[in-house]
Amino acid sequence: MNSVINTENEYYPPAILEQIALMERESQGSAPVTGPVSRRNFMKVSAGAGGGLVLAFGLGLGEKADAQQAPGPGGPRPGGAPAAPQPINTNAYVRIAPDGRITLVSKNPEIGQGIKTAFGIIMAEELDAKWSDVTIEQAPIDSATYGQQFAGGSTSIPSAYNTLRNAGAAARAMLVAAAAKQWDVPESEITTSESVVRHAASNRSLTYGALATAAAALPAPTTAQVKVKDRKDWKLMGKRISGFDNPALVTGKPLFGVDVQLPNMKVAVYEKCPAVGGKVASANLDEIRKLPGVVDAFILEGNGQVAALMPGVAIVANNTWAALSAKKKLKVTWDETNASKDSWTALTAFAKEAAAKGAGLQELKKVGDVDAAFQGAKTVEAFYTFGFVSHATLEPQNTTAWYQKDPAGDKLEIWGSVQIPDSARTAAANVVGLAAGERRNFPNATLHQMRIGGGFGRRINNEYAVEAAAISKQAGGVPVKLMYTREDDLTHDFYRAGGFQALKGAVDEKGKLTAWAGHVISFNDGFAAAPPGGRQPGGVQGGGWPSPNEFPAEYTPNYRLTQTLTPIKTPCGPWRAPGSNTAAWVVQSFMHELSTAAKRDHAEFLLEVFGQKQAPVVAPGGFGGGGGGGLIPERAVATIKAVVERSGWGKPLPKGHFQGLAFHFSHQGHFAEVAEVSVDSKKKVTLHKMTVVGDIGPIVNMSSAENQVQGAVIDAFSTLALEVNIENGRIKEQNFDTYKLARMPIAPVVDVHFLDTTYPPTGLGEPALPPAGPAICNAIYAATRERIRTLPITRQGFSIA
């Protein structure tokens, strides 16, 4: 079979991989790199429109970027005209107005991970700003100015941390310099706090606002001249700070993509073949066009790319209900010649056959000699299965697009809730045929980033943005909001791929792990013409293994990882901690099978495994996700020991309660978790408590960090009981009546603790999730002596609600 070999992070689509690669180069410290980010030492200061300080920092194209004028970041107003262009400088992270208002610019999309507030905290800390003076603004999407702007892979904090600290510190340094000049005193005698500059000896002080215009006249310091704070001097970092957008959220202000309303805007729906890859043979378009409120209905042929534009029928209407009502009356005959015939039943049968053959078709990693090690040793064999799951973001996919005919070159304007905005912008511009410009930058395409009603990786793919743009163009250049129904959203997702793994492991007479063989059975892209060594855009992502070096590859004296792939057409994509979210379940469950076979305490067994590292870390970093790169055994050991202590592991529990332990490293986060469950006679699982210990370096916002962990535990528990069933290429679950996300009564106590370490900070959208599932499954085993080897757990008769 001509198949694809998994490489590190391959489960992210090309767009995010390119961005991660660029980010990794950026993060290599101060050494200049080629390309537009090479001027990262560049800082520029200018006066704001009404006076005051505007600090441009970092990545700009200098004067050109400074000369640009940005549209209002608030985007359009409901029922009114789009916001008038405001005289703000796009090339700015920090703006201080003479009245003392401090505006900090957050460059990455807010998807619920709390990045907008976190970025504000990092800058405000170094600026010594009073938090109540601070406003945080979503940056325009402009990679020439801001570099990478995306939300994925828990990368926002690690990639932007130093840039933002320097921005805040530089602005502070300029305010200090302005005061020193004005008072004719040495800068070293000046202190700052709470947006005020002070000279104690002469008992003088000035607010940042009062100094802003004078500061703007001074030259900006270089990165090398800027000194960031010692950690002991932090005042905001690590505190509990309520999200900046919370007042707007609790009063129902328009923030999300779905809230966009433009003058003369139409609402569109788009019907695609229920089995991906089907084409429109015919549709009752004439009938649909006559329905009340319907403006137009037409067929889009598409470009055949799952992540761009697949064929379908668009209905454009005066309002949402007219569009939704018409969609119910739409009758389409599909040509399913090339459509998906995927069947979970058939894939499961394939996997069992493949597993029976022993090792897989491709070898991904080999250490020592597993076959020799298995001889005469105590061995355990198991076959693990996990189903497909949907992202089910509560805000259904949507985009507002406006294709504008223009003699000087047609334009495209997009308002979107997307995780990789520049990728959405260029994909849409490409499909509607906009002029590419230099470096395929599509200068006539603009994207306004909207708050995202749940990402979880779904909005790394942008087909809805492409569809909206294509519909707006075809409809004659009217602004169009494309709305997915919940049914559209659940049945046209880029699913967390299901998959299988056959495992065999061995322990020696002392109960020590000696050998581990894994055979991953997963998928490649059924639409691709067997591409050697590469995947087609929109192909299967997230179906395989995070990395050949994924734990325990480097911690087992004899290790073998092989894989067998079979093509599917069902679109798959990154889903919160892609690769890791299933790898952790397989590895940490099987690890518990081995410690159980060895009759060892599981914590002791796991600690021993982390103590037997076989080789140095293969690759440091590993920004995008899991893999062996970046796992530091000392950090793993510290989190496991701490969670054992905090959870009362091994100590008496309430009657009927049982514990399970798991550890996983992904996205630069080390997490150990202990689940405490009970299981009733009907096999209903109650999760009473989850104790979580994480090491992600210093915490930016403790409130948000705890919230992420609590949510990750609930998400993991919920997902243990979820699946989408695929037969004949079609998704069975259509709405929340059958795709039963967990509700409030299942929410356990979550005890969250972060180790206080000095490693660089990293993101928290993902790494707390992967160990939660196997911790719960290991606890279920402790309670019932039944091993969960199939997800969802409902397939083994268990339930959670």
Add this chain to the structure above:
Amino acid sequence: MAKVKLNVNGKDHEVELVDDQHPLLWVLRDELGLVGTKFGCGMAQCGACTVHLNGSPTRSCSVPAIAAVGQKITTIEGLAQNGVLTAVQKAWIDHDVPQCGYCQAGQIMSASALLREKKNPTDADIDSYMQGNLCRCGTYLRIRTAIKSAAKALNGSAS
């Protein structure tokens, strides 16, 4: 389809409906620009579209607008009076409840109704009342805490 008059957040509005099934949700969002009330499922499964009809929590995606004629409709935009947030809204900010925030308008509308019905709800009362509101991010623990905190604030101010 005829025009109907709706009373939303204390103001009368005349709106034109597509048909007699036209859900209140889409009238609020599309015709009145009140986009704080969210669409999540269209079949009263997720609670994101919760509004009050004469004070009762109602899934506006599944109620035709004509059924709301003559009733007092309250949306998330109508909770705060003269810019003063309610105890529930304040508690949501104090306890930093939202993650993505998409479900929170519906959660707050349900929680506000709960606290009108029960002054001191237990965890079980809260779970039972709030289980119609999904939160994909899993902020349930904070919602519980915020509701209790709001209850305490309301009871304190009443005594």
